[in-house]
Amino acid sequence: MTVRVQAADFDLTQAVAELHGGDARVGAIVTFVGTVRDLDDAASVVSMTLEHYPGMTEKSLAAIEAEARARWELRDVLIVHRVGELRPLDRIVLVAVTSAHRGEAFAACEFIMDFLKTRAPFWKKEETPAGSRWVDARTTDDDAAERWKTR
């Protein structure tokens, strides 16, 4: 169980090697990588700055991960979230989950992302040709988190 908040980029192969390690009980590895798009709500994105709330970030990510582990049989979880200035094509976040079987790994990875999107204290500010703007929360993200309550 590892949670990291960092300005630096991450490497997928290295992150998965760290997670999979010598654990031969792992049969399934699911990763999610969120990346910066050059277009958001029809506006060109030149760059974006990710701000977070130190202290709460790590605590909320650890709580989300603990909830995922209580729901599914997981071998390990790694969450890396970048902060600072990012540009289109840059990686923003990594959630990697290992499990014996794929169903658990897929469900837990998506669950963690859905809750990260609605509960972890990160905010995006976009630079566009028309100036800078804070990204609005999406109701689709609330809906995505909400549906886990009935599962």
Add this chain to the structure above:
Amino acid sequence: MTVRVQAADFDLTQAVAELHGGDARVGAIVTFVGTVRDLDDAASVVSMTLEHYPGMTEKSLAAIEAEARARWELRDVLIVHRVGELRPLDRIVLVAVTSAHRGEAFAACEFIMDFLKTRAPFWKKEETPAGSRWVDARTTDDDAAERWKTR
């Protein structure tokens, strides 16, 4: 859209770079990696050999991918499946999906895996201390593929 069947291992970072490339419309990358476990149905696995049916393999994977693309808005898909002899901790298969949003990428990646498990002509033979045995198909894999019909 790329499908590869190969004896060689693959690198996750490189595979995702190939897929993500210069496509700044991508906001979500979901990857699944299947790995060899050292224990299957309570038996120790020393090694396993993956056999496939050349010609049909590529055709069936391409058909599964086409079905995923018809269902969801995807940017790109990469499927790599290894054949030959593998050992515990080795990677077996990679399914990587890029999309603008995470919901599509998660659903498509899991859909492709569920259908690959039930429709793509690969077979595993395990070497255990008690001898070699062909792995039996799991009914849970049929169930996993079946549930997409009602979605």
Add this chain to the structure above:
Amino acid sequence: MRTPAAVFVDLVYLARLREVLGIASERVAIPAAVVTVGDLRALLAARGGTWAIELAPERAVRIAVNHTLVEPGAPLRSGDEVALFPPVTGG
């Protein structure tokens, strides 16, 4: 209502809220009548101007006490770190 001993909380403002309010953090003494997080929000909104607009009941403001998201009914204790911020948009 609490005993009359002075109660201080540390307020933290984040993201867009920090920018529009023009403040990152402050330590405030809260009156005895301010018992919950909801009371505190109303107290701050009563400052008027941008505060009244941004913290109006219909605006989506999230509040965390000591790094945990809470509902408006959550109680306040002296020394709490109370963060006010817009809905999160990371990931």
Add this chain to the structure above:
Amino acid sequence: MRTPAAVFVDLVYLARLREVLGIASERVAIPAAVVTVGDLRALLAARGGTWAIELAPERAVRIAVNHTLVEPGAPLRSGDEVALFPPVTGG
């Protein structure tokens, strides 16, 4: 029933089925009465012994014609590549 011109199909056996039947591939001429994939399976099962056991109706055998999975009712044409194999276990 077809015209009496000889109909040949190329059979391919894979994985466990190849091992227990002891054959990887063969070209067979099929009688005019063998019109579907299901008919062909019955024809092969009629060889008896291991063939009868492995291709018995209750055994899970998948059949692909020209690299596409088909149902037992699928028709056969001369020159088809017909593969017989156990349920797949890749991934």
